[in-house]
Amino acid sequence: MRLLLKAFIVDDEPLARDELVFLLKRSNQIEIAGEADSVEAAFEKIANLEIDVIFLDIQLADESGMEIAERINEMEFPPLIVFATAFDEYALKAFELNAADYILKPFDEKRVQQTIEKLYRVVANIPLSSRKKSLSHERTEKLAVTVDEKIVLINLNEINYIGSIEGKTVIAADKQKHIVNDPLVMFERKLHHSSILRVHRAYLVNIDAINEIEPWFNSTYNLIMRDGEKVPVSRTYTKELKQLLGF
Numbered sequence: 290m291r292l293l294l295k296a297f298i299v300d301d302e303p304l305a306r307d308e309l310v311f312l313l314k315r316s317n318q319i320e321i322a323g324e325a326d327s328v329e330a331a332f333e334k335i336a337n338l339e340i341d342v343i344f345l346d347i348q349l350a351d352e353s354g355m356e357i358a359e360r361i362n363e364m365e366f367p368p369l370i371v372f373a374t375a376f377d378e379y380a381l382k383a384f385e386l387n388a389a390d391y392i393l394k395p396f397d398e399k400r401v402q403q404t405i406e407k408l409y410r411v412v413a414n415i416p417l418s419s420r421k422k423s424l425s426h427e428r429t430e431k432l433a434v435t436v437d438e439k440i441v442l443i444n445l446n447e448i449n450y451i452g453s454i455e456g457k458t459v460i461a462a463d464k465q466k467h468i469v470n471d472p473l474v475m476f477e478r479k480l481h482h483s484s485i486l487r488v489h490r491a492y493l494v495n496i497d498a499i500n501e502i503e504p505w506f507n508s509t510y511n512l513i514m515r516d517g518e519k520v521p522v523s524r525t526y527t528k529e530l531k532q533l534l535g536f
Contacts, residue, residue, distance in 0.1 A: 293318060293319060293320040294318060294319050294320065294341040294342060294405070294408055294409070294412060295319075295320050295322040295338075295339065295340045295341050295342075296313060296319050296320065296321055296322060296340065296341065296342050296343070296344060297321075297322050297323045297324070297325070297331070297334070297335055297338065297340045297342075297343045297344070297368070298310060298321065298323075298324045298325075298343075298344045298373075299324075299325050299326070299327075299328075299331045299343060299344070299345045299346060299349070299354065299357065300324075300326065300344075300345075300346040300349070300373065301326040301327065301346065301349045301350050302346070303326075305346070305373075305394055305396075306324055306326075308395070308396055309344060309373060309396055309401075310324070312396055312398055312401045313344075313401065313405075315398070316401070316402060316405050318405050318409070319405060322338050322339075322340045323335070323338060323340075326349070327349060327350070327352060328349065328352045328356060328357050331343075331357060332357075332360070335368075340368045341368055341369060341408070341412055342368050342369040342370070342371060342389070342408055342412075343357075343361065343368050343369070343370050343371070344371045344373045345357055345358065345370055345371065345372055345373065346372075346373055346374050347372055347374040347376060348374065348375075348376065354372065354374070355386065358370050358372075358386040358387075358388070359386065359490070362386065362387060362490050362525075363525050367474070369389040369408060369411060369412070369474060370386070370387065370388045370389060370474075371388065371389055371390045371391070371392060371404055371408070372388050372390075372391045372392070373392050373393075373394065373396070374391075374392075374393065374394060375393065375394040377391075377393060386490065387453060387472055387473045387474040387477075387490065387491075388472060389404075389407060389408060389411055389472050389474060389475070390404045390407055390408070390472075392404055410475070411471075411472070411474070411475040411478060412478070430444065430445060431443065431444055431445065432445055432448070432460075432476075432479070432480070434460065434467060434469050434471070435469060435470075435471075436467050436468070436469060441467060443460065443462050443467070444462075445480070445483055445484070445485065445495070446484075446495075446497065447462045447463045447464065448460060448461070448462050448485060448495045448498070449461045449462065449463065449494070449495055449498040449514045449515060449516050449518065450492055450493060450494045450495065450498070450514060450518070450520050451473060451476050451485065451492070451493040451494075452473070452491055452492045452493075452520070453472070453473045453490075453491040453492075454491070457469075457470075458470070458471055458472060458473055458476070460476075461514075461516065461518065463515075463516065473491070473492075473493065476493060477493055480493070484496050484497050486529075486533075487526060488512065488520065488521075488522040488523070488526045488530060489520070489521050489522060489523045489526065490523065490525075492520050492521065494512055494514070494520050496533065496534065498514050498515045498516075499512050499513070499514060499515075499534075500513050500514060500515050501513035502534075502536060503519070505521070505522075507524065508524055508527060509521065509522055509523060509524055509527065510522040510527065510530075
């Protein structure tokens with residue numbers, strides 16, 4: 290039997306919130322850990338909770354759900370994000386923020402169920418407490434990805450970076466680049482015991498594929514990868530990278 294995923298809902302419309310709670314509970318696969326109607330109320334509550342996913346409206350009175358998403362991505366153990374909104378024009382920006390999915394109001398039960406199945410594929414029943422972004426001796430050697438309805442196995446040591454580019458996830462390996470539909474955050478969780486780690490909200494890199502580190506502006510860096518491409522390092526991840534590589 291599957292473990293229930295713990296969800297938190299952020300929406301300032303009580304009726305929409307109630308509808309989503311009903312559909313999620315009806316699936317018998319989601320536990321509602323809490324609700325909030327504003328950015329600050331959400332962070333006050335989730336700071337003391339272990340949750341797997343946040344269902345997040347984009348327009349919250351005078352606030353933006355995008356701001357919450359950016360702050361969530363800076364957490365040590367960020368939950369998955371599903372944007373639940375009445376507006377489809379933000380989809381590209383949402384996936385640039387590593388959203389696991391994007392569902393539209395009014396909610397369709399079948400579409401919500403598809404989201405739940407996708408969340409299970411990402412989380413794969415790994416307890417939140419074990420999702421630490423660090424290196425370990427328990428390294429996965431290959432990555433299985435679906436490309437054009439085929440399953441392709443990629444050697445991890447051949448990966449240079451994985452990036453979210455124009456709404457698509459690109460896996461840049463030595464031999465070729467693969468474009469896949471799975472969100473970047475799924476690969477971050479799947480590869481948390483490997484040499485691949487996050488350096489930017491839109492990039493994971495293989496630290497074994499870094500050739501040079503180029504100082505950039507405002508205490509940020511560019512990584513020169515062995516394939517010659519540059520990958521940015523944001524200030525959020527600079528400290529961790531410095532500690533890991535000793536520079």
